[in-house]
Amino acid sequence: MIFKMVSASLIALLSCTATAQQAQPFAQTVLQLKDSLANESLSKAQIENAFSTVKRVRKSGHKNNVKEQLNVGQFGYLEVYLPHLVNDDLVKSARTFFKDNLALMQALEKKYQVQPRFLVAQWGISNQFASTSYGYDALSILSSLVHAKSEKVTIDDIQSTVQLMTSKAMGDIAITSNWQGKLGLLNMTPGQVLSGYQDYDSDGSVDIWGTTSDALATAAQYLSKQGWDHSQTWGRQIKLPKDFDEALLLDTKYRTLAQWSEMGLIRFDGRALPRAQVQARLTAPDGLNGRVYLTYKNFELLSQLNQSPYDSIAVGYLANRIKFPAIN
Numbered sequence: 292m293i294f295k296m297v298s299a300s301l302i303a304l305l306s307c308t309a310t311a312q313q314a315q316p317f318a319q320t321v322l323q324l325k326d327s328l329a330n331e332s333l334s335k336a337q338i339e340n341a342f343s344t345v346k347r348v349r350k351s352g353h354k355n356n357v358k359e360q361l362n363v364g365q366f367g368y369l370e371v372y373l374p375h376l377v378n379d380d381l382v383k384s385a386r387t388f389f390k391d392n393l394a395l396m397q398a399l400e401k402k403y404q405v406q407p408r409f410l411v412a413q414w415g416i417s418n419q420f421a422s423t424s425y426g427y428d429a430l431s432i433l434s435s436l437v438h439a440k441s442e443k444v445t446i447d448d449i450q451s452t453v454q455l456m457t458s459k460a461m462g463d464i465a466i467t468s469n470w471q472g473k474l475g476l477l478n479m480t481p482g483q484v485l486s487g488y489q490d491y492d493s494d495g496s497v498d499i500w501g502t503t504s505d506a507l508a509t510a511a512q513y514l515s516k517q518g519w520d521h522s523q524t525w526g527r528q529i530k531l532p533k534d535f536d537e538a539l540l541l542d543t544k545y546r547t548l549a550q551w552s553e554m555g556l557i558r559f560d561g562r563a564l565p566r567a568q569v570q571a572r573l574t575a576p577d578g579l580n581g582r583v584y585l586t587y588k589n590f591e592l593l594s595q596l597n598q599s600p601y602d603s604i605a606v607g608y609l610a611n612r613i614k615f616p617a618i619n
């Protein structure tokens with residue numbers, strides 16, 4: 292039933308797109324993009340070379356993974372989305388990978404000061420542990436999204452992609468992306484990849500599309516540079532007191548757990564919040580009637596890697612499932 296609803300909406304969306312005429316040809320969009328990139332960090336030859344094979348691409352209606360099928364915006368609530376996405380199979384895959392790669396996990400944690408369960412969880416939520424993510428020419432996808440006036444793509448994404456294409460560190464690897472223009476196993480933006488790509492296995496190229504350690508290390512380096520706090524986790528599900536003022540859900544102010552405790556918030560299992568000075572704020576994507584969380588600063592960084600608060604919460608939740616029960 293749910294999938295029928297999704298399909299019907301998708302068909303409606305596609306026919307809408309098909310009838311909307313583009314005001315200018317794609318070639319003109321490409322010219323404008325090239326003009327916008329003509330700055331000191333990229334030569335004219337590099338820009339021309341990068342765009343020489345760019346083509347306009349249109350997305351088909353095929354939904355190729357569970358996340359696309361579970362289109363949150365169409366029908367979902369976190370209460371439905373979370374158990375569908377982070378199901379027993381995904382948890383098992385996460386824990387098995389973690390256990391089979393304990394030495395890598397420990398080495399990543401030591402080098403980047405990011406708990407590796409978050410990296411593995413980010414991979415699971417981004418790509419359901421697919422071992423490769425070679426897809427479509429990233430510059431063609433991003434240029435096509437700009438042409439379609441997607442607000443999610445900026446000139447910075449285009450510039451970062453061209454810089455990656457011209458970077459020697461990437462070796463001979465083609466810069467490919469998914470339909471949203473996200474790169475690699477962990478669906479990072481071109482700018483995020485550019486800010487900290489890692490050739491973790493030292494084979495001479497950064498392959499975040501087909502080498503798990505390169506992909507995990509690149510995300511770890513990004514989170515580390517953004518200020519990840521290794522002494523903290525991401526947040527916790529809580530219960531609000533009955534008389535809680537709904538307006539406070541829109542308040543993004545950080546308060547200590549002790550302050551939240553004084554305001555009547557308790558752990559989801561009914562116990563009191565820890566008496567810690569940890570700074571936390573409310574995250575309630577479905578309002579008072581949905582799951583409510585107190586999230587910490589690290590959650591803001593996870594949110595930079597994810598499309599929606601649902602996915603960021605799913606990463607935190609999967610990371611919890613990797614930690615408990617403990618893997619030895």
Ligand SMILES: [Ca+2]
Nearest residue numbers: 490494496498
């Ligand atoms: Ca490598």
